[in-house]
Amino acid sequence: MPTEPRHLATWLSPRDAVGYIRAALAAPSSTRFVTAYAVSGNTRRFWELPATSELAYTPVDDAETHAAGVPGDLPADPAGVQAGHYAEPAFTLQHLRRRTGFTPSTPD
Secondary structure: OOOOOOHHHHHOOOOHHHHHHHHHHHHOOOOOOOOOOOOOOOOOOOOOOOOOOOOOOOOOOOHHHHHOOOOOOOOOOOOOOOOOHOOOOOHHHHHHHHHOOOOOOOOO
């Protein structure tokens, strides 16, 4: 279930995840390779769905049905990092430092 505003654009429901996996396994032999975001049919979605000629699946769920339970009203930023704050350097580096002792060099 979506828990933050960005999820209203990027959420993938369990039912749609299964649908995408089934579609990928049943893709025609003419489809040799596809790069696609598996995302539900969210009203606020900014990722494009794969063409049905490549992956014959149309998502059925929409995160908007859960919008009332999501705190905040900031729209997702399609130009922002794809994983939200989890992919920002401040979040990632703290985990790298803890596991490996890695400290990035600062540019001159």
